[in-house]
Amino acid sequence: MATIKDVARAAGVSLATVSKYINGGNVREENAQAIRQAIQQLDYRVNPFARSLKTQRSRSIGVLLPDISAPFFGTVVTALDRCLRENGYHTLISCYSSNHAMERENLRFLISAGIDGLIYIPEYLSAEEYYELTATCNVPMVQMDRMIQGVDSDTVLVDNADAVYNATARLIEKGHRKIAMISGPKYVFSALERQVGYLRALSDHAIMFEDRWFINGEHSFATGYTGCQELLDLADRPTAIISTNYDITIGLFTAARERGLRIPDDIDVFGFDCVDVCTMMKPPLPVVYQPEQLMGQTAAKYMIQRLEGYDGENRLTRLKCRVIAD
Amino acid sequence: MATIKDVARAAGVSLATVSKYINGGNVREENAQAIRQAIQQLDYRVNPFARSLKTQRSRSIGVLLPDISAPFFGTVVTALDRCLRENGYHTLISCYSSNHAMERENLRFLISAGIDGLIYIPEYLSAEEYYELTATCNVPMVQMDRMIQGVDSDTVLVDNADAVYNATARLIEKGHRKIAMISGPKYVFSALERQVGYLRALSDHAIMFEDRWFINGEHSFATGYTGCQELLDLADRPTAIISTNYDITIGLFTAARERGLRIPDDIDVFGFDCVDVCTMMKPPLPVVYQPEQLMGQTAAKYMIQRLEGYDGENRLTRLKCRVIAD
DNA sequence: CGCGAAAGGCGAAACGTTTCGCATTTTGAC
DNA sequence: GTCAAAATGCGAAACGTTTCGCCTTTCGCG
Numbered sequence: 115m116a117t118i119k120d121v122a123r124a125a126g127v128s129l130a131t132v133s134k135y136i137n138g139g140n141v142r143e144e145n146a147q148a149i150r151q152a153i154q155q156l157d158y159r160v161n162p163f164a165r166s167l168k169t170q171r172s173r174s175i176g177v178l179l180p181d182i183s184a185p186f187f188g189t190v191v192t193a194l195d196r197c198l199r200e201n202g203y204h205t206l207i208s209c210y211s212s213n214h215a216m217e218r219e220n221l222r223f224l225i226s227a228g229i230d231g232l233i234y235i236p237e238y239l240s241a242e243e244y245y246e247l248t249a250t251c252n253v254p255m256v257q258m259d260r261m262i263q264g265v266d267s268d269t270v271l272v273d274n275a276d277a278v279y280n281a282t283a284r285l286i287e288k289g290h291r292k293i294a295m296i297s298g299p300k301y302v303f304s305a306l307e308r309q310v311g312y313l314r315a316l317s318d319h320a321i322m323f324e325d326r327w328f329i330n331g332e333h334s335f336a337t338g339y340t341g342c343q344e345l346l347d348l349a350d351r352p353t354a355i356i357s358t359n360y361d362i363t364i365g366l367f368t369a370a371r372e373r374g375l376r377i378p379d380d381i382d383v384f385g386f387d388c389v390d391v392c393t394m395m396k397p398p399l400p401v402v403y404q405p406e407q408l409m410g411q412t413a414a415k416y417m418i419q420r421l422e423g424y425d426g427e428n429r430l431t432r433l434k435c436r437v438i439a440d
Numbered sequence: 441m442a443t444i445k446d447v448a449r450a451a452g453v454s455l456a457t458v459s460k461y462i463n464g465g466n467v468r469e470e471n472a473q474a475i476r477q478a479i480q481q482l483d484y485r486v487n488p489f490a491r492s493l494k495t496q497r498s499r500s501i502g503v504l505l506p507d508i509s510a511p512f513f514g515t516v517v518t519a520l521d522r523c524l525r526e527n528g529y530h531t532l533i534s535c536y537s538s539n540h541a542m543e544r545e546n547l548r549f550l551i552s553a554g555i556d557g558l559i560y561i562p563e564y565l566s567a568e569e570y571y572e573l574t575a576t577c578n579v580p581m582v583q584m585d586r587m588i589q590g591v592d593s594d595t596v597l598v599d600n601a602d603a604v605y606n607a608t609a610r611l612i613e614k615g616h617r618k619i620a621m622i623s624g625p626k627y628v629f630s631a632l633e634r635q636v637g638y639l640r641a642l643s644d645h646a647i648m649f650e651d652r653w654f655i656n657g658e659h660s661f662a663t664g665y666t667g668c669q670e671l672l673d674l675a676d677r678p679t680a681i682i683s684t685n686y687d688i689t690i691g692l693f694t695a696a697r698e699r700g701l702r703i704p705d706d707i708d709v710f711g712f713d714c715v716d717v718c719t720m721m722k723p724p725l726p727v728v729y730q731p732e733q734l735m736g737q738t739a740a741k742y743m744i745q746r747l748e749g750y751d752g753e754n755r756l757t758r759l760k761c762r763v764i765a766d
Numbered sequence: 767c768g769c770g771a772a773a774g775g776c777g778a779a780a781c782g783t784t785t786c787g788c789a790t791t792t793t794g795a796c
Numbered sequence: 797g798t799c800a801a802a803a804t805g806c807g808a809a810a811c812g813t814t815t816c817g818c819c820t821t822t823c824g825c826g
Contacts, residue, residue: 443781443782443783444782444783444784445782445783455782455783455784456784456785459783459784459785460784460785462783463784468791468792486782486783487781487782487783489781489782489783490781490782490783490784491782491783491784492783493781493782493783493784494782494783494784494785495783495784
C-alpha cells in the first residue's frame with residue numbers, strides 16, 4: 115500500500131506539501147499536477163487510521179436506537195445515513211433491542227469505538243446514567259424521536275400530541291363518540307405524548323375518557339391484534355380505533371377483518387406510519403404520517419453543524435406530522 | 441485523556457508491559473495489580489485510532505445492503521450486529537437504496553473507511569465491477585442472501601427454490617390447480633430462485649405454467665397490491681397466490697380483502713416473511729419463514745473465522761426455510 | 767527594477783499504540 | 797546451591813498522517 119511518503123517522492127515534493135494538497139490547502143498548480151499524477155499512478159489512498167490518530171476524529175457517527183427492523187426507524191436511519199455520507203461521515207449503527215442493559219452497553223461500546231458524534235433514540239436510560247457513561251468523552255449528541263428528561267442536547271421530535279389530537283378530532287367530526295386508542299409502552303416518550311393528544315382532544319370536545327378504551331402495550335403486531343380483539347369483545351364497543359405505530363396498525367387490521375368487520379363501515383380505524391398500506395385501500399383510510407426522511411435529515415444537519423464548530427444554544431425541532439385524510 | 445504512558449508511569453512499569461497486559465500477555469500478578477489500579481484511577485481507555493494505525497485493523501465490519509427499512513433485512517442485520525459485537529467487532533452499515541450507482545459508491549466508501557471485512561447483499565454489481573473496486577484492498581467478504589455470479593466467497597443463502605417448491609406443492613395437495621405467484625425483480629438472485637421453485641413444483645405435478653399467473657415487480661407493497669388486482673381481474677382467476685416477500689404479502693392481502701374476498705375460502709394465499717401476521721389470523725395462513733437470525737449469525741461466524749485466520753475453502757451454506765402450515 | 771506582502775514549501779515533531787530483540791528475573795530439577 | 801530453561805520486562809522503532817514554525821519563492825505595484 116502506497117503511503118503519502120511514496121507520493122511525495124514520486125511527485126518530487128515534500129510530504130507536507132502532499133498533505134496540504136490532499137486537505138485542500140494552497141499548492142502551486144505545477145505541483146498539484148505532479149501530486150495528482152503520483153496519486154493516480156500509485157493508487158494512493160489516505161490511511162484513515164493514521165489520519166484519525168493525528169486528528170483524533172474518525173468521521174463516524176454512532177446511531178443508537180431500539181430496533182432497526184421497525185420500518186419507521188429503518189426509514190429514518192436510511193435518510194440519516196445518506197445525509198451523513200454526503201458530508202463525508204459514516205454511520206455506525208447499534209441496536210439495543212429495547213433492552214436496558216444493552217442500551218447501556220452499546221452506548222459504552224460506541225464511545226469506545228471513537229465516534230465523533232452520537233445520534234440517539236433513547237428508551238430506558240436516565241439522565242444520570244447517560245451523564246455517567248459519557249462523562250469522560252465529549253462528543254456532541256442529538257436526540258431523536260424521544261428525549262431523556264434532564265438531558266440537554268439538540269433534539270428532533272415530531273409533534274406527537276398534535277398529530278394524535280388532529281386524528282382524534284377528525285374522528286369526532288365524523289360523528290364518532292366512542293373512540294379507542296391502542297398505544298405503546300407508558301415509559302416511551304413518544305407514546306406518552308400521543309396519549310396526551312388523545313386525551314386532550316376528547317376533553318376539548320367534552321367526551322369522557324373511558325379507561326377500557328385505552329390499551330397499552332409494546333409497539334408490536336401482537337399488541338394491535340389482541341388489543342383490537344379486546345376492544346371488540348367489549349359489550350360497549352368503540353366505533354373507531356386509533357393506532358399509534360406501524361405494527362400495531364397491521365395487527366389491528368388483521369384482527370378486525372378476521373371478525374368480518376368492514377373498515378371503515380363497521381369500525382373506523384386511524385392508522386399510523388403505514389401510509390402506503392392505508393392510502394391504497396378503498397376507500398383510503400386516514401393515517402398519521404411521520405416525516406421520517408425529514409427527521410433523519412434534520413438530525414444529520416444538527417450533527418454536522420456541531421461537528422463543524424457550531425456552539426450555540428441547544429435546538430429543539432418539533433416536526434409536524436401530516437394527517438392524511440380526505 | 442490518559443494514555444498508556446501515563447498508566448505505565450503510575451504503575452511503575454514500562455509502557456511495553458502495560459501493552460502486554462492489555463492485550464492479554466503474560467505479566468506478573470504483582471504488576472498486573474498495579475496496572476489494573478492505575479487504569480482504574482486514570483480512567484484509561486485504549487485509543488482505538490492509535491491501535492488501528494499500528495495493527496492496520498479497525499475491528500469494524502462493513503455491511504452493504506439494499507435497504508435497511510425492509511423488515512427481513514432489518515432482522516438479519518440486527519442478529520449480525522449482535523454476533524459481531526459479542527466478538528468485539530462493530531458494524532458499519534451502508535444502504536444503497538437498490539441503486540446501482542450507490543451500490544458502487546458505498547462499496548468504495550466502506551473500503552476507504554478501513555473495514556476489516558465486508559458482509560454483502562448484492563443486487564446489481566457484476567463480478568468485474570466488484571473485483572475492480574476491491575482490487576487493492578484485501579478484506580474478506582461474505583455474501584448473504586444473494587450471490588454475484590463469478591464472485592467466490594463464503595456465502596450464506598436460504599434454499600429459496602426448495603421453500604417455494606414446498607409452498608407450491610402444499611397448495612397443489614390442497615387441491616389447487618390454478619396457482620399464481622407474485623415475485624420480485626428478475627435481476628435479483630433470490631427472486632429468480634423462488635421462481636425456479638415455483639416452476640419446478642408445477643412441472644413435477646404436471647400442471648402447466650400460465651404466464652398470466654406469474655407477476656414480476658419490485659419488492660414492494662405496490663407490487664403485491666396491483667399484482668393481486670391484476671390477477672383477480674382475469675377472467676380465468678387463480679384460486680391461490682404465492683407471495684415472495686413481506687411487502688408483497690401485505691399488499692396482496694390488502695387488495696384481496698378490499699374486494700371482499702375471504703381468505704382462504706375465496707382465494708388462498710401463501711405468505712412470505714410475515715410469520716406473525718399470518719399465524720395470528722384465523723385460520724392461520726401458511727407462510728414461508730426465512731431463518732433471519734440464523735442467517736445473520738452464520739454470516740457473522742464465517743466472517744469472524746476469516747478474521748481469526750481461517751484460510752480454507754470458501755463455504756456455501758444453504759439454510760432451509762420453514763414452511764409454516766398445519 | 768525593487769520592494770513588501772502573500773503564497774507556497776519544507777523539516778521535524780507529534781499523535782498513542784504495538785512489537786521486536788534483547789536483557790533480566792524467576793523457576794524448578796538436580 | 798547451581799544451572800538451564802522459561803517467563804517476564806524493557807527500550808526503541810515503527811505505523812502514516814497532520815501541523816507548526818520558519819524559510820523561500822512568487823506576485824503586484826509604484
